[in-house]
Amino acid sequence: MIQTYKPLTRVVLIEDNNDVREGFKEIIGTHAEYVVVNDYPSCVPALKKLSSDKPDLVIIDLEMPEMHGIEGIKRIKKARPKTVILVVSVHEDSKMVFDALVAGAMGYLTKDTDPEGLLKALDELMKGGAPMSSKIASLVVKSFQRSQDTPLSERETEVLALLSKGKTYHSIADDLFISMETVKTHIRNIYQKLHVNNKTDALIVAEKDNLI
Amino acid sequence: MIQTYKPLTRVVLIEDNNDVREGFKEIIGTHAEYVVVNDYPSCVPALKKLSSDKPDLVIIDLEMPEMHGIEGIKRIKKARPKTVILVVSVHEDSKMVFDALVAGAMGYLTKDTDPEGLLKALDELMKGGAPMSSKIASLVVKSFQRSQDTPLSERETEVLALLSKGKTYHSIADDLFISMETVKTHIRNIYQKLHVNNKTDALIVAEKDNLI
DNA sequence: AACTTATCCCCCATTTTAGGGGAGATCTAG
């Protein structure tokens, strides 16, 4: 019998805790479509073996010795851009989550995920989805939403948003169909309300307070 | 018997297709924790009744007559910031999705979602999650990731990223511990590579090509 | 050897920004 139909998904695990790693291996082993080709306690050996392991999917922890998982994700994506990466971490703080996604992770589970949840996430990933634990998903969605209590008026917010895209007063004026003088006035008022006196500081405050 | 424990979650439906709306009503009616206090074929009447409906959760379509769902979301969030909003739409294009999330939606389902999926999403929302169909989730996650094939070097990308935050050459130099002259050189090279000759255009290209 | 990258320097003109003044129209809230 010739097996050409549906090749197995090659999985690599990178997780420094031996028990957790073995647990993952066992869980994934129960699923017929996945094969764990290798597992490592650190990114360093995993990166060395990338070209022979040829993983379709990497499950990676973040807090690990030798090399941080975020750095590992970057290097894996650089070497093999098509590899799908799933983070399994205890961290639920936004910086860690966003850094991981920016680095190239497509999914992010917290460690309290149960076996079924893990397998479901793998299936979700392989069909092009982006599985996330609920806290992670809400972090991500909230990152799109701006603060509801802003000192700025709607028009000012609009001007600040264009300013943040690197537009000059002149092009903001064109975009909003108003004169450059009006743009200047808005910006002066914005600076006053945000207690700053230049563009850079205004954008730092805007970023911090989620005004745009 | 005094009922103080676990008040029902008040749900409002806004969906112009009568069949779909009735379907949702029926599905949600099967769940003991939710009560559909009202349902509307348009945002306009829904907004008028907001203060008496007092919804904890609004399920809303996007393409509707009289007022677009995005605008409806904005107004609902403005009037009742704590209301949780779930979009159920056929649209899977990124602009629509991001506009909805920016406007204040916490979840986004496509219309092929089955009844169990809908109820699961509601539960997820009420415990602070952000349920999304898998295509939507992957759109959202991908929005964090930058293009893998950039003409820019790592350092140049770094400089461009700081430029995009509104930093001046001087503060970029400080941030990267290099001289301002070096920053200028990097920026000149960036402009050449991106075929532009000013900051605004560079950032437009960067945005379009996902370089930062 | 040629190329890319990252770093730094000079000169110079133009563009952009910021701060000061004021003013009229509209709208909202007290």
Added chain:
DNA sequence: CTAGATCTCCCCTAAAATGGGGGATAAGTT
């Protein structure tokens, strides 16, 4: 109805920032 906020526009001026041109050196890669 009045006071405040918002949005619009104008004048003047000076400082800050940008961009374009010319280099150069050192490290690293192909």
